[in-house]
Amino acid sequence: MVPLPLISQIPKFNQVSRFCMAMKKQEEMVVASSDRYETRIPHVLSVAGSDSGAGAGIQADLKTCAARGVYCSTVITAITAQNTVGVQDVNIVPEGFVSKQLKSVLSDMQVDVVKTGMLPSTGIVQVLHQCLKEFPVRALVVDPVMVSTSGDVLAGPTIISVLQEELLPMADLVTPNLKEASALLGGMPLKTISDMRHAATLIHQMGSKNVLVKGGDLPDSLDAVDIFFDGKDLHELRSSRIKSRNTHGTGCSLASCISAELAKGSSMFSAVKASKQFIERALRYSKDINIGHGPQGPFDHLCRLKSREQSSYSQGCFNPTDLFLYAVTDSGMNERWDRSITDAVKAAVEGGATIVQIREKDAKTRDFLEVAKSCIKICHAHGVPLLINDRIDIALACDADGVHVGQSDIPAHEVRRLLGPNKVIGVSCKTMEQAEQAWIDGADYIGCGGVYPTNTKANNLTVGIDGLKRVCLASKLPVVAIGGINHTNAAAVMGIGIPNLRGVAVVSALFDRQCVLEAASKLHATLVEATTSNV
Numbered sequence: 001m002v003p004l005p006l007i008s009q010i011p012k013f014n015q016v017s018r019f020c021m022a023m024k025k026q027e028e029m030v031v032a033s034s035d036r037y038e039t040r041i042p043h044v045l046s047v048a049g050s051d052s053g054a055g056a057g058i059q060a061d062l063k064t065c066a067a068r069g070v071y072c073s074t075v076i077t078a079i080t081a082q083n084t085v086g087v088q089d090v091n092i093v094p095e096g097f098v099s100k101q102l103k104s105v106l107s108d109m110q111v112d113v114v115k116t117g118m119l120p121s122t123g124i125v126q127v128l129h130q131c132l133k134e135f136p137v138r139a140l141v142v143d144p145v146m147v148s149t150s151g152d153v154l155a156g157p158t159i160i161s162v163l164q165e166e167l168l169p170m171a172d173l174v175t176p177n178l179k180e181a182s183a184l185l186g187g188m189p190l191k192t193i194s195d196m197r198h199a200a201t202l203i204h205q206m207g208s209k210n211v212l213v214k215g216g217d218l219p220d221s222l223d224a225v226d227i228f229f230d231g232k233d234l235h236e237l238r239s240s241r242i243k244s245r246n247t248h249g250t251g252c253s254l255a256s257c258i259s260a261e262l263a264k265g266s267s268m269f270s271a272v273k274a275s276k277q278f279i280e281r282a283l284r285y286s287k288d289i290n291i292g293h294g295p296q297g298p299f300d301h302l303c304r305l306k307s308r309e310q311s312s313y314s315q316g317c318f319n320p321t322d323l324f325l326y327a328v329t330d331s332g333m334n335e336r337w338d339r340s341i342t343d344a345v346k347a348a349v350e351g352g353a354t355i356v357q358i359r360e361k362d363a364k365t366r367d368f369l370e371v372a373k374s375c376i377k378i379c380h381a382h383g384v385p386l387l388i389n390d391r392i393d394i395a396l397a398c399d400a401d402g403v404h405v406g407q408s409d410i411p412a413h414e415v416r417r418l419l420g421p422n423k424v425i426g427v428s429c430k431t432m433e434q435a436e437q438a439w440i441d442g443a444d445y446i447g448c449g450g451v452y453p454t455n456t457k458a459n460n461l462t463v464g465i466d467g468l469k470r471v472c473l474a475s476k477l478p479v480v481a482i483g484g485i486n487h488t489n490a491a492a493v494m495g496i497g498i499p500n501l502r503g504v505a506v507v508s509a510l511f512d513r514q515c516v517l518e519a520a521s522k523l524h525a526t527l528v529e530a531t532t533s534n535v
């Protein structure tokens with residue numbers, strides 16, 4: 001094998017870099033004008049330290065981005081010898097080599113968002129600042145890592161002034177924890193939520209467009225409270241505080257999840273809220289795992305994929321949170337946009353769909369089965385269940401996660417008999433009586449609609465928001481709303497505030513769009529916004 005030359009050995013590196021930038025421009029043009037756009041994967045560059053224990057730093061960023069379906073490249077600023085006891089040693093990468101890594105990635109790959117973690121020397125901050133001026137990206141998220149949860153210093157106080165002067169004015173978001181916020185503010189004590197609010201406004205004056213002061217370490221707080229400030233409004237973001245030793249790396253993971261969501265196209269506030277939910281879910285799932293002997297354990301970022309394997313569908317317990325963003329395919333729409341069902345499904349799950357139903361009314365049985373098999377692979381790789389509309393034979397043949405039936409299809413109790421206790425069964429219901437019957441028949445959830453008029457189903461009676469409310473209140477099963485729902489009315493639907501309404505099912509809002517991935521991430525962000533409380 002011919003060894004690759006080091007970049008320093010390539011003559012006229014600038015020419016190479018200009019060539020790459022020109023290629024990038026051309027690529028963008030092709031991408032915008034064809035369906036290749038959908039296959040572009042959102043990209044976060046993490047500039048951070050390596051944690052040998054893999055709970056925090058670069059390793060946490062890679063796992064978080066993987067869990068969120070986003071590509072993550074890495075520029076390593078330091079190598080730490082670290083475990084659940086603490087940090088045993090730190091080896092700082094020379095700034096010249098950090099600069100080379102940055103140029104390698106930024107000159108070649110289409111980075112959407114840069115996320116920074118441990119920046120252990122002023123020289124590293126300076127080269128980063130320089131590179132970001134040379135290769136601007138869509139967003140910069142700065143996690144000003146200074147001290148590890150174990151209390152070990154990862155970046156000394158000398159970096160504070162260069163962070164303030166060079167990096168924060170370029171940042172879209174800065175995410176200090178309590179100790180870091182205090183250090184940025186010259187040692188100001190931060191003990192209460194009101195102190196955190198005040199700190200957020202002061203740090204905002206250092207130039208970052210948004211500030212998130214994280215309260216993981218707030219003493220005596222029953223909830224995990226973070227304060228978000230966008231320069232205008234202060235928001236208090238609360239989640240339950242998970243009692244666990246496994247919280248090492250929460251800060252890194254939160255910032256990389258926010259970056260991943262921004263890379264997918266979310267607005268800043270939606271990205272922050274979705275990421276806080278992600279941390280809470282991962283901590284809850286990992287609260288009892290046991291890695292290492294020290295006081296600070298790592299958590300499991302890929303829990304969603306794991307929980308699916310052990311799942312639900314093999315254990316016979318359906319998870320209603322899967323109904324959050326329910327994608328229903330339509331072959332007519334895919335034909336119109338000249339894409340395959342599998343491409344459409346891939347884009348929908350990459351954009352954030354949490355469950356998929358294949359609905360093929362006209363397909364030949366054998367083609368339908370092949371499509372279903374490929375779609376199951378795609379969905380399961382993302383931890384998303386796949387259901388088949390109506391065709392129990394297809395669901396059995398491809399071992400789908402379940403079936404969705406309408407009122408004129410095979411009755412749900414027969415479906416249960418055929419599929420057994422472990423598969424998911426959904427039933428379309430317009431009335432309270434139908435919802436009651438679905439429960440008696442052993443269904444797992446009901447779909448209620450059409451909430452709004454729609455072209456997808458001919459002669460479909462619209463139940464409206466009031467009909468949806470009535471059915472939700474009466475139903476003993478979780479409900480997903482369907483019919484004419486899109487990103488402009490999804491908030492109003494979820495806003496009815498009845499706890500067993502668990503999400504929205506959509507057809508046109510995802511598949512009658514040029515870019516399914518973008519439509520799915522927008523709708524996902526809208527739903528997160530509509531369902532997360534803020535004060």
Ligand SMILES: Nc1ncnc2c1ncn2[C@@H]1O[C@H](COP(=O)(O)OP(=O)(O)O)[C@@H](O)[C@H]1O
Binds near residue numbers: 215216254276280283
């Ligand atoms: N025990 C916990 N339960 C739930 N959320 C937590 C817990 N600890 C931290 N968090 C959340 O994790 C994120 C990172 O916070 P924090 O631990 O303060 O940052 P860092 O890891 O940088 O010290 C925040 O959103 C915080 O609210």
Ligand SMILES: Cc1ncc(COP(=O)(O)O)c(N)n1
Binds near residue numbers: 058118247248
């Ligand atoms: C390389 C590296 N980067 C960041 C952190 C902070 O993470 P935490 O605050 O959870 O210890 C860390 N411990 N190590």
Ligand SMILES: [Mg+2]
Binds near residue numbers: 149216247248249251
């Ligand atoms: Mg922490």
